[in-house]
Amino acid sequence: MIDKRHRGIEYLRISVTDRCNLRCAYCMPEEGISCLTHDEILTFEEIITICKSAAKLGISKIKLTGGEPLVRKNFIELVRKIKAISGIEEITLTTNGLLLENQLEQLVEAGISRINISLDTLDRARYKEITRVDGLDTVLQAISKAAQHPKVQIKVNSLIAKDFNENEILGLAELAKNEPISIRFIEVMPIGLGRALKTISKNEMIEILEMHYGKLKPYNEKLGNGPAKYYEIAGFAGKIGFISAVSECFCEACNRIRLTANGYLKLCLHSTKGLDLKKLLREGMSQDELTKVMAEAIASKPEKHHFGEASGSYIEDKIMSQIGG
Ligand code: SAM
Numbered sequence: 001m002i003d004k005r006h007r008g009i010e011y012l013r014i015s016v017t018d019r020c021n022l023r024c025a026y027c028m029p030e031e032g033i034s035c036l037t038h039d040e041i042l043t044f045e046e047i048i049t050i051c052k053s054a055a056k057l058g059i060s061k062i063k064l065t066g067g068e069p070l071v072r073k074n075f076i077e078l079v080r081k082i083k084a085i086s087g088i089e090e091i092t093l094t095t096n097g098l099l100l101e102n103q104l105e106q107l108v109e110a111g112i113s114r115i116n117i118s119l120d121t122l123d124r125a126r127y128k129e130i131t132r133v134d135g136l137d138t139v140l141q142a143i144s145k146a147a148q149h150p151k152v153q154i155k156v157n158s159l160i161a162k163d164f165n166e167n168e169i170l171g172l173a174e175l176a177k178n179e180p181i182s183i184r185f186i187e188v189m190p191i192g193l194g195r196a197l198k199t200i201s202k203n204e205m206i207e208i209l210e211m212h213y214g215k216l217k218p219y220n221e222k223l224g225n226g227p228a229k230y231y232e233i234a235g236f237a238g239k240i241g242f243i244s245a246v247s248e249c250f251c252e253a254c255n256r257i258r259l260t261a262n263g264y265l266k267l268c269l270h271s272t273k274g275l276d277l278k279k280l281l282r283e284g285m286s287q288d289e290l291t292k293v294m295a296e297a298i299a300s301k302p303e304k305h306h307f308g309e310a311s312g313s314y315i316e317d318k319i320m321s322q323i324g325g
């Protein structure tokens with residue numbers, strides 16, 4: 001559907017859990033986090049009902065995320081059910097990759113066509129420092145296995161921040177050299193624990209890459225549903241992408257809405273504005289009524305994020321694993 005600012009909204013990111021098997025320093029505290037209870041989290045039936053209304057409103061693409069989506073019990077069954085909804089054309093997944101290798105075949109068979117795997121370092125000790133788990137080898141193995149799967153497209157997402165891992169940019173870019181894997185460098189956003197890190201801009205990252213590889217060539221074909229801008233490096237099998245929400249605001253073309261694990265329809269990552277769909281469903285709202293209130297909410301999607309502002313009653317103050325990344 002089209003919102004009041006003439007943006008076509010066709011993409012829903014669903015957080016299926018706020019739990020995670022990692023504790024990335026910019027996303028979740030190491031200890032003391034209280035996760036949603038079984039009753040608080042949306043059931044599969046509730047997620048499906050919401051997806052059916054979303055599909056009626058023209059949402060055709062679903063991304064499953066979290067927390068870590070692969071820790072949710074019977075996740076593959078959920079993928080299958082969403083895939084069966086009329087109007088849903090594509091289901092994709094964002095994962096830290098730790099549990100991916102064993103589930104890959106079933107995920108693809110259930111309908112996942114693209115997988116984004118998050119990886120911020122290629123150094124084993126640094127991986128453990130960032131995520132608090134010694135899991136680098138497992139993730140690299142999952143990337144390698146997924147890259148060879150004929151029916152799934154892989155992207156690696158690397159959050160880059162100053163004095164955190166900008167020295168890894170060249171090494172991470174090499175992942176796109178021999179395999180048709182796109183690597184996307186993500187500017188850290190001032191959300192949750194990410195506020196403690198310093199953003200390094202897309203232009204600064206390009207400078208680092210160009211010093212080593214020469215001029216990057218813009219790649220203008222569409223690759224996925226997101227705001228990433230892609231470039232080519234001569235001789236590389238995959239593309240190099242940048243998601244630069246901070247240095248190049250792309251809100252004007254934003255095509256997405258989000259559903260949190262506890263059933264809140266979020267109209268913007270950085271805003272608390274939205275609708276408590278779980279409450280409405282548990283009060284007995286019908287599918288048709290749900291579609292109507294979702295249409296009204298989506299139409300009023302906020303104009304843009306407010307990353308530059310320190311505070312405001314509508315500014316999201318939750319951590320990323322609770323919002324759904
Ligand atoms: N657990 C899964 C994973 O790590 O891919 C899915 C959820 S995670 C929150 C999704 C993505 O959000 C990850 O790639 C992570 O690096 C990114 N992320 C978390 N906090 C961020 C921040 N403040 N700015 C930019 N990206 C962030």
Ligand code: SF4
Pocket residue numbers: 020021022023024027028066067068096118320321325
């Ligand atoms: Fe977990 Fe993903 Fe957050 Fe890391 S970024 S703690 S893997 S939800």
